[in-house]
Amino acid sequence: DPKIIQKPKYLVAVTGSEKILICEQYLGHNAMYWYRQSAKKPLEFMFSYSYQKLMDNQTASSRFQPQSSKKNHLDLQITALKPDDSATYFCASSQDSLGGTGQLYFGEGSKLTVL
C-alpha cells in the first residue's frame, strides 16, 4: 500500500483558476517536500518543510503556496493557473530535513493539465 497519498491523481483546470493538491504521508516522517516534473524537464525541487515549518523555497512565483495543517500533511495551493503550470507534482517525505543518508520517498504524483 502506498505510504504517501496524493490526491487527485489527475486534474484539469482552466487558465486563471485555483487548485489544491493534497498530500498525506503515513511514514511518521518529520519533513515533507514538493517537486515538479514538467514535460521534457528534470524533476525540480519546489519546497521543503520540517515540523510544519518552511525550510527552503525554490519557487519563484507566490502563486504556489504550501499549506501544512498537520505534521503529516503538506498540500499545495496553486492560484491564477497558467498553461505553463501543467506538470506532474510529486510530494515526498523523509525522516528529517537534513540531506543526510536518510531516504527521500515519493508519492505517485498529481498530474495537472491547465487549458
Added chain:
Amino acid sequence: QQKVQQSPESLTVSEGAMASLNCTFSDGTSNNFRWYRQHSAKGLEVLVSIFSDGEKEEGRFTAHLNRANLHVSLHIREPQPSDSAVYLCAVSMTNSAGNKLTFGIGTRVLVRP
C-alpha cells in the same frame, strides 16, 4: 548551480545482459547520490544510494561513484522486462538544509525478452 546530466537518453538491452547508465554532475562538493526508477505514471522507487567513492550494491543494482571525475554510474545485472522504466540520477549535499535533490532528465531503459 548544480547540473546533472544523464546518458544515454535511451537504452535497449536484452533480458539477462548488463545495462549501464551514466550520470555526470557539475558540483564537485556533492556527496550524496541516489538512483531512482520511475515506471510510467507511477512514483519514484529508490534503487541505491551512495555517499563515498567506490561501489555500492543493492540486489541487482550497483552504483559506482568517482567524485574526482564528477561521475556516478548505475549497472543493472540480469535485467528483466519488468525493469523497463525511466532511471533517474539525483545529486545533493549531505547535511544541506531542505534535503534538496537535483535530478537528471533520466535514461529510458527497455528490456527486451
